[in-house]
Amino acid sequence: MERKRMTIWTSLAVMALGLSVLAGCKGSEGGGDTTGGATTGSTPGGDGKPTDTGGTTARKAPTGKGNTQSGDTIKIGLVASVNGELKPWGDDCVKGAQLAVDEVNAKGGIQGKKVELLIQDSASKAEQGKSAAEKLVSDGVLGIIGEVASGITLQMANTAFAAGLPIVAVGATRTDITDIGSNVFRVCYTDDFQGPVMAKFAYDELGIKNVAIMTDKAQPYSVGLSDAFRKKFEELGGKIVAEEFYQSPQDKQFGAQLAKIKEAGPEGLFLSGYFTEVGAIARQAKEQGLDVKIFGGDGWDSTELNTAGGEAIVGGFFCNHYNNEETRPEVQDFLQKWAAKFNGEKPATTMGALGYDATMLMLDALGRAKSLDSAALTAAIEETAGFKGVSGEINLTGNNGNPPKRALVVEVTATGQVFRKAYEPSDVK
């Protein structure tokens, strides 16, 4: 008896341990904007609350002295998820960065020197991203580019802060990342922006006044996005009639939550989680006869969304950074270069364009830097103004590392995403 009981309790304990370990790493693998739960505490000002972007509060200067250029080439580093769950984003990011470096080198490099891109793999894990950044620092790079996921970027930014190198994040939207120090920048918008964008789009364009929200309790990204959405939507005069929760790795059936939402009778359903659950939720909602408009954030961006969601996800809207169909000359030019280099392909995700932008922005700053060292590069990046990126114009001067960016609302169709409406930061203020 004693023995039997002990085995059961031991087994339970072991399983609980296994689950918590899994939950721990899940933080960094969910998708584009995950925040590693464990890393939040170590960041200055990282209390998880949305902070004002583009404010005037001075950020701390990095503590390290940084690297100085030596040898024949100028080295810059890139950390990307070449392996792991975020591989689709990582691959595009590497391609985009390579494209930018090749382009600059073909034009003669910077200040007469060729640029060398050192790539390190984060394997979609926060800890590995940290050691990848440390490796790049010891390899003598002047600045670091990356990552897509906020959880990984947080770790890298702390490393870069201690070493005194500038870091330009590619797709990390978590709002407080740039609070770490004056060496941290990004080329994407923040979650404090995309939530209000979707609220405004739903209220004004879709004519929805009553919304239900489904939040992934396990992802800080989803929780923060839901909050930002709710705040703006209520401010506009809309009503949140229901908010239901789920947990992302374990929950597969959402029937009970959807039944509850159906009872509340909303006109729209806001899904702030990742595509891994969004597809299934949409499918099950349709199955239960909940015929409402669905919409969400950039966590939807995946080629897998359509397979997972089937017919139910078609007609849904989400907020994205950039779209291949845009007619701006920067986009068309970028697509041509991409196709010429990669066998006529198109970037599969938005991270191709953002990776290209982040790299180009750093190279542009290098060209303007007063001397070839990390401190001068950081100053030059801070001075970036009117940079014509593929994903829109980027201004970093006085913005605390968060460029005011435009957001695109796209519609999910049977064959992919179609661009619907663009929002400038001033539109949702």
Next chain:
Amino acid sequence: MDSGLHLVAGLDWGALPQNLILAIGLGAVYALIALGYTMVYGVLKLINFAHSEVFMLGAYTALFTSYWLGFSPEALQQASRESNWLNLLMMLLASMVFCAVVGVIIEFFAYRPMRDQPRIASLITAIGVSLLIQYGGALVLPVSPPPSINEAVNPYRGSIPVQLIAQNPALAAEAAKAKEAFDVADAAFQEQMKAERSEFDLSPRGLELRTAKQVAERNYRTVRKKAEDSGRELSIPKGQMIMFGTTVMLMAVLTWLVLKTRTGRAMRAASHDFDTASLMGISVNRIVTITFIIGSALAGAGAMMQATFIGTPLTTFYAVSLGVKAFVAAVLGGIGNIPGAVLGGMLMALAETLVVWMGKSEWKDAIAFVILIVVLLFRPGGLLGSAKVEKV
């Protein structure tokens, strides 16, 4: 609500039947996995941690079988196709067979050499196998982006509406009228759309028509909701009903097998006392193998149905947390006890669903464990388990 379905204690009792239906679908999967845990434990006194990984491999088998049947993303891009029940049956059988094979292999290579060692050694081996399959699988199986089974392979989509209480005719008529008004407004807007560039970049006239359409739609929804609330309708998801039906069928077969056949009697004997059973001329190895075949095949069936009807993308960690829940269900019902596993699975699903129904979806996962702790405090052997002292 006007029809006598009042809100008592802040709860919407009218929605209860719908929630019970949903709990059944969820419980079916828990029960199928829990059966595998409980059977192996019953015979070997071993917690087979690798069981949830067998489930995961079953889901992948279903995925690849659906590809082979012509439902891969590439094939579907060229031509859409219709499916029928035969495809589902083939996927089900493929998953069950493959899982059975995997189960037997795991038992033969990992557990059999450990059988005479202290039990903790087997337990650690089981964890090792589980991690090996999770991380080793990630090297060879597609995980990024995680694939999911295309819904086209499932001919049973949507749900069957069942009317419990008829709608108020006056309200229903009003809803029909509102629908007409909405249709008119929509038609007017669609007509205007032909002259517009995009729905989100409208001329003043278009904007006006769109607002009119939206107002009519909102009105229609409100009135329809009122009409719906005056009656009570259940919508029974077809997929979930198939899951439940298949589970019941498989369990009937299992019960027959364990209670009515020679093999079943041998199994029960082995579960009672391993050594004595072998003295009585029972080939213990054969019985253990059969146990793993049955348990793993049930997991395979559950995996195929979950992956097909529910539609979440697959990774090699697909079943980790599901495995924990099913294991808890098995312990709850009394580990080693077959009806207990089913009861435990259903209770877990019921508890989770009702918590959400009560409006506390944040507590969904906690409640299962609270129930477990309470049950184990008062009945350490589980609900149907024997609490007698075990001679060791």
